[in-house]
Amino acid sequence: MIRKRSKHFKSEPTTGVNLEALIHKIKNSISLSEEAEAKVYSISKELDVAKGTILIEQGQAVYNTYFVLGGCLRSYCIDKNGKEHTLQFAIKDWWISDFIAVYNSEPATLTVECVKDSRIIKFNSKDLAEIHEEFPEFEVFQRKNLERHVVSLHKRILNQLQLTASERYDLFLKQYPHIEQDTPNYHIASYLGITQQSLSRIRSEKVRR
Numbered sequence: 256m257i258r259k260r261s262k263h264f265k266s267e268p269t270t271g272v273n274l275e276a277l278i279h280k281i282k283n284s285i286s287l288s289e290e291a292e293a294k295v296y297s298i299s300k301e302l303d304v305a306k307g308t309i310l311i312e313q314g315q316a317v318y319n320t321y322f323v324l325g326g327c328l329r330s331y332c333i334d335k336n337g338k339e340h341t342l343q344f345a346i347k348d349w350w351i352s353d354f355i356a357v358y359n360s361e362p363a364t365l366t367v368e369c370v371k372d373s374r375i376i377k378f379n380s381k382d383l384a385e386i387h388e389e390f391p392e393f394e395v396f397q398r399k400n401l402e403r404h405v406v407s408l409h410k411r412i413l414n415q416l417q418l419t420a421s422e423r424y425d426l427f428l429k430q431y432p433h434i435e436q437d438t439p440n441y442h443i444a445s446y447l448g449i450t451q452q453s454l455s456r457i458r459s460e461k462v463r464r
Contacts, residue, residue: 274299277322277376280348284396291390298382304373311367317356319377323349326373327434329442330365341446344370344431344438350400352380371437420449421457 274296281287281295301324304310311317313332321328328345330353342365345351353365357380387393414423424447428435435443444454 274301274376276324276348281396284399285392287392288390291386291392294386294390298378298386300377302375302377304369304375306369306371306373308369309366310369310375311353311356311363311365313364313366314362317353317363318379318381320350320352320354320357320380320383321345321367322376322378323347323351324374324376326375327370327437328367328373328375329370329446330367331442331445332365339441339445340448341442344434344446346431346434350404354401354404370434370442415448420447420453421460423447424454424457 277299278287278292278295304326310319310321310328311330323345325347328351329341330343330345330351331339331341333339343351351367353363353367355361356363356365383397387397414426418426427443427447440451440454444451447454449457
């Protein structure tokens with residue numbers, strides 16, 4: 256499901272499917288036959304998606320996984336007090352979905368939205384599962400993706416426990432060097448696990464140095 260926060264937002268298929276970036280990424284990990292490459296093209300759908308578009312909504316069924324060609328998406332959850340907690344930002348060449356929901360066939364625990372106008376490739380998760388059966392080499396690529404995802408989340412948990420807020424902010428700027436100007440402060444603060452006031456204080460202290 257793709258939902259918009261406003262009726263003025265639109266999600267439009269692009270003219271033709273341009274998968275060179277993704278195909279190149281896959282070929283960096285595995286040897287890809289012409290048949291397998293053709294299969295990737297056949298199950299993909301490239302979309303231009305407007306800022307504010309909801310791709311996955313917390314509590315709903317999850318059918319798709321997304322590869323980012325350009326722009327920025329984020330995943331977040333809302334706790335029982337109505338507070339947002341940003342788990343991930345996805346920029347160029349990153350994958351994003353609610354993988355717990357996909358692999359456990361359960362309702363989404365996360366919401367995925369576009370932080371800015373973005374170009375993405377949408378894959379139906381069942382189609383991705385079938386391509387692994389038809390072309391076993393894809394299992395290697397998928398395993399590497401999942402390993403990177405797990406390592407990234409593990410590091411994120413350790414950083415939240417071990418680093419100061421200022422150190423986490425420095426790491427955020429290194430990991431996402433070009434999205435701060437397009438990202439609301441409360442998104443960044445929720446990713447860092449701090450208040451917007453604390454974020455402003457950290458920025459002010461860095462300017463004074």
